[in-house]
Each structure stands twice: as structure tokens, then as C-alpha cells.
Amino acid sequence: MSKLFPGLVASLLLWSGMAWAACQQDRIDIKNDSAQIRFNIELAITPQERSRGLMFRESLPNRSGMLFVFDPPQPVVFWMKNTLIPLDIIFLDRVGVVTRVHQGAIPGDLTPIEGGDSVFAVLEINAGLAARYAIQPGTVMRHEIFSSGPAIWSC
Template sequence: MKTLILRTSFWFLLFFVLIFCGCSEQMKKTELVLVRNDGTTETLSVELALTPEEQAHGYMERKKIPAGTGMLFVFQYDQRASFWMKNTPTPLSIAYIDSTGTIRDIFNMKPFSLEAINSTVSVRYALEVPQGWFAENNITPGDKIQIPKL
């Protein structure tokens, strides 16, 4: 009987530890300011994808992305980046951004597509937003982001 109680207690405790740990793994968030060439700005509330795990998961399985939000992927070093839309049901636009904060490319991406969307140059950041957000807000290649302090 004692063994059964200990075993049950162990599994009960393990269950709550795993649940608690899962809740604490939310991505960090910050406000990101985008600056157009004419000096006007737009602000987005972004989740920060900092770890390889966060970057691999991205917006997978998210059915809705609220207006005015996005996800900023921060790479450890400048690199050619490549994204796809596997298991991602929401249409997205992506901006590839170099280490100076300059937007170099903007592409639209199709839900669930396995097509690789590659940056044309080495970049330090990628910014995903609901599809059409860049066009609706007149954000184009050459515009900049104010690089957040991490």
C-alpha cells in the first residue's frame, strides 16, 4: 500500500511540475519600432524567437495572429535564412533584416507550404507578421527596425 501511495504521489508531482514548466516557457515579448525611409514609424508587439526551439516552432499550429503583432527571429550571427510554412495555417509575410536593422527582403508565404523562402543576403533577423501587414503599412525593403535590447 505504501508503495502505491509513493508511486501515485510521484506521478502526481511529476504531472504538476511538467505543467508548471510548460506554462513558464512563453516567449519573451517586446515592442518593435519600424522606421520608414521618410522617418514615420509603425510599432508592433512582437514575440521574440531567441532559441533554436522557439525558432523551429515559430507560428506553427497558430490559427490566428492578432492584428498589430508579429514574431521577431533573432539569429546568433549573420546568415542566409530560409523559412517554410509547415504546419502553419495562417498566411504570413516575412521580412529579412540585416544586422544594421535594414529590411532587405519581404515575401508572402502560403499556409502549409513546404516551399523554402530564402533571404537573398545574410541577415540577423526575420520578422513574421500576418500576410499583407507590410503592404498595408507601407513598409518596404530599405526601411529599418529599431533593434531591441535583448
């Protein structure tokens, strides 16, 4: 059959590969009216992983970040103790919609950064990238943890 329909077989293989690549554990896709961008991420799911976060790191590659998961959603507060990199901190709800953005968190600052009462996930990225990509409340993110994400852009 592949001799009769080589284009069809190639298209199906390409499509299935793209569908698989759409959601991967080490990537998050971000979309709003101004941009659609992909970040490579590390997950912080356990209390120990969330507690350590990006502490003691001297750099963070461009378009990389850490995604903290809080299941069930809960009030969260971040600070920059032992964090050496200026960060943008993005708070998300259960479906992957940005609810709050704190831009330019200062390394070493112990001032609490509140995320709200029902935070499901937090994405930390290099400072300045939230503004560059217009990440603000209402921006949508796609990752497998947002299992009930917006139907038009779910995994």
C-alpha cells in the same frame, strides 16, 4: 525643488518614461518614408523557439508578430510547414534594415522562402501588413537586438 519647478519635474519624468518605452523586448518600431508603426512581438532566439515559430496558431493579433534572431548573421530559409496563418516574412540585417520582404506566404506551403546570405533577424507578421505599411528593402526597424542600428533611430 518640485514646488519651484513642477513643470520641469513632470517633463523629466515624462521624457525618461518615453525613453524607456522607446525600446522594449516585446515591441518593435518600424519606420520608412510612408509610415511609423509599432508591433507587439514575441522573440524566437533559441533554435527550439525558431524551429517552432508561429506553427499551429490559428490567429495572430493585428500589429503583432514574431521576431526570429540569428546571431551571428547567416543564410536562412523559411517555409510554412504547420503554419496556419498567411504571413509576410521580412528579412533584416544586423543594424535593423530590411533587406528582403516575402509577401503572402501561403499556410502549409513547403516551398523554401530564401532570406539571403547574411540574415540577422526575421519578422513575421500577418499577410498584407507589409504592403499596407510600405515595408520594403530600406525600411528601418528599432529593437534592442539591433544594438548597432542606425544612429538616428537606435535604442
